[in-house]
Amino acid sequence: MRIYFIVFLLFSGSFYIRAQDYTRASDFKEYYPIAERPYIMGGVGNNPYETMLFDAKPVVYYSFYNDIRKALSSDTITPGYAVYASFQPQLRMYNETSKPIKTPSYKILFGWQPIIKTQENNFLTLAIESGHYSNGQSKSAFSEAYDDESEESKEIYKTITDNTDLSEMLNRQSGNFSTNLTRLSINYRINHFDKNNRPNRIHSFTLAYQLYHDRFLGIFNFGGYNPEDIDIYGRHQLEFKYEYSAYWNKMRYVVGQDVFVHFGAHPSTEPYRVQSRAILFPWDTDLGFIAQFSAGFDDYNYRFVDSYARFSVGITWDWFTPFIIKPSKPKGSK
Numbered sequence: 242m243r244i245y246f247i248v249f250l251l252f253s254g255s256f257y258i259r260a261q262d263y264t265r266a267s268d269f270k271e272y273y274p275i276a277e278r279p280y281i282m283g284g285v286g287n288n289p290y291e292t293m294l295f296d297a298k299p300v301v302y303y304s305f306y307n308d309i310r311k312a313l314s315s316d317t318i319t320p321g322y323a324v325y326a327s328f329q330p331q332l333r334m335y336n337e338t339s340k341p342i343k344t345p346s347y348k349i350l351f352g353w354q355p356i357i358k359t360q361e362n363n364f365l366t367l368a369i370e371s372g373h374y375s376n377g378q379s380k381s382a383f384s385e386a387y388d389d390e391s392e393e394s395k396e397i398y399k400t401i402t403d404n405t406d407l408s409e410m411l412n413r414q415s416g417n418f419s420t421n422l423t424r425l426s427i428n429y430r431i432n433h434f435d436k437n438n439r440p441n442r443i444h445s446f447t448l449a450y451q452l453y454h455d456r457f458l459g460i461f462n463f464g465g466y467n468p469e470d471i472d473i474y475g476r477h478q479l480e481f482k483y484e485y486s487a488y489w490n491k492m493r494y495v496v497g498q499d500v501f502v503h504f505g506a507h508p509s510t511e512p513y514r515v516q517s518r519a520i521l522f523p524w525d526t527d528l529g530f531i532a533q534f535s536a537g538f539d540d541y542n543y544r545f546v547d548s549y550a551r552f553s554v555g556i557t558w559d560w561f562t563p564f565i566i567k568p569s570k571p572k573g574s575k
Contacts, residue, residue, distance in 0.1 A: 282555030375419035389417035475505025
């Protein structure tokens with residue numbers, strides 16, 4: 242049990258664990274309207290080859306510049322900006338001998354987000370992010386015996402056909418997954434306010450396009466993909482996300498639905514993934530409890546070749562908690 246306790250301490254630190262005074266705590270927090278929520282979750286539902294104990298993303302954002310809260314707190318239509326780096330690891334522990342955390346993912350992204358408040362006091366945000374995504378392994382994705390991009394590994398790829406079951410072949414211990422990527426996202430939030438000018442009902446719509454490519458940031462020749470691999474996992478992904486936030490008995494809750502669609506992946510893989518979730522923030526702070534159902538392709542590096550349904554529960558952290566917004570002045574007012 243000691244390893245579970247250590248993991249919990251590590252992740253609870255990344256969530257900052259809620260402060261006693263929300264208003265005071267938010268003064269020390271940067272805001273990102275388009276962001277990946279950190280989480281740690283356990284649940285039921287696995288592929289036929291592995292049993293997962295928990296899945297975790299201890300996401301961290303570091304701002305080089307961020308005036309988003311200041312801009313949205315103005316009573317004029319003032320654009321806000323964030324320039325940042327994001328570290329997005331994903332870890333899974335499996336129910337095997339010594340309880341291994343196998344082939345963890347690492348995303349390192351550099352991003353820019355502009356946001357503007359409309360005349361109707363809604364928010365429009367754009368995000369451009371680019372960086373590297375890999376699992377730090379060195380062996381062939383489909384053989385533990387050979388190094389990635391070795392001649393022996395290339396010969397294995399030549400045996401793969403449209404009818405090959407890649408999930409059955411996958412090297413789950415040391416298989417390499419590596420690519421650079423760029424994401425373009427747009428988010429629109431429809432806000433309804435309480436008497437204190439704090440959003441108490443929010444409809445959030447996000448559309449994103451993700452491209453896997455060879456050069457880092459589109460310029461530098463390192464960290465790219467194996468040519469044989471890119472033909473299997475494809476280059477393009479579209480995402481659509483909807484969330485509704487409101488309050489119940491002074492507790493904030495969020496319900497959401499995500500749809501992800503792969504293009505150009507191997508025919509044995511599922512082209513879609515769906516996620517349905519509910520989050521309760523019992524203290525109306527950034528820390529919440531999440532329940533999520535997912536189905537379709539897996540989202541853990543090369544395990545996208547797997548497809549299964551899973552129900553999970555755990556804790557999460559919000560990067561864009563509602564705060565007091567000054568209403569925009571009507572046009573022509575002074």
